[in-house]
Amino acid sequence: MKKTTLKDVAERAGVSKATVSYILNNSNKPITEETKARVKKAMEELNYVPDLGAASLTNKTSKMIGVVIPQTEPGSQLMFHNSFYSEIISSIEYYARKIGYHILISGTNVDESYIKHIYERNLDAVIAIGVYPDEFFDQFKKIGIPAVLIDSYCKDEGFHNIRIDDELGGYLATKYMLDKHHKKVGFLSGKMKEDGVIKKRHEGYKRALSEYGIRYDKDLIFEGEVDFDSGIEIAERIVRDTIPVTGIVTTADVLAIGAIKGFHNKGKNVPADYSVVGFDDLEISKYITPGLTTIKQDIYGKGRLAVEILSRSLEDKSYPKQDIIIPFELIERESVRELQ
Missing domain, CATH: 3.40.50.2300 (Response regulator)
Structure with missing residues (x-):
């Protein structure tokens, strides 16, 4: 089927090609509402689809x-x-x-x-x-x-x-765990970069520990990739190496969900054996078992x-x-x- 052109629309509406172009490009040319309606009707009848590439060249905008x-x-x-x-x-x-x-x-x-x-x-x-x-x-x-x-x-x-406020988010996630009387709280994250959200959330984690009089322990900081597999791998390592944590604050739900799976793979249960807090409140976080406690951002x-x-x-x-x-x-x- 032949593609409808600007000329076809102009002929159907009884106007010039320039007029159709002005209307398509929202030009400030003085065009009556009646003419605009006629052109719009012609485009609908002919199933006209504007050529965005041509419009980009004309208007110097690509949309x-x-x-x-x-x-x-x-x-x-x-x-x-x-x-x-x-x-x-x-x-x-x-x-x-x-x-x-x-x-x-x-x-x-x-x-x-x-x-x-x-x-x-x-x-x-x-x-x-x-x-x-x-x-x-x-x-x-x-x-x-x-x-x-x-x-x-x-x-x-x-x-x-x-x-x-990522620092505050990391602080509140950690404070929640500490308020539940956890003293050995790990921090599971992606790679920390200067002025990045993970670094800020880590600073919030440290602030909460300090306020509760708990010593910061580098051995309880676990950096990986921000993905499901990394969460699994680190949780399995925590169990395998008997690293003394009772809870983990993560910087992303995908890490938290991976950690829950990793603990399960090693015969451990969340929250009976380990507690986990996520970050983001992804749609899936309320569907998994157990439902994930997390920092919800919009x-x-x-x-x-x-x-x-x-x-x-x-x-x-x-x-x-x-x-x-x-x-x-x-x-x-x-x-x-x-x-x-």
């Missing part, structure tokens, strides 16, 4: 937002092992689509330049999730397109920022806010920089036992 997902190390796989990313990306995609934009998801190594990618794809804006080297952020300043950073502690005031809301900020920045070049800290709460389920 594309780049979404950058971090990778743990150069050459490693994308971190889609953690459903935190699928939840936040689904939010970004939904709200971007509502304002007429599409998203382009990219994984970037810590040693990879992203500026070439932006130029090649003619991206209108970027959302970057996680921690990157300073050089990565310097690239955005050179191009001057709107950028929102999610879960970043980049100190440059030239970017929009969305995050939670993952979906982070994606929505990022798109809202970009939408305003694209409309108004002078839109002021936003630094938004989203509230969170501790969700109590069944994965922590109170000791006597």
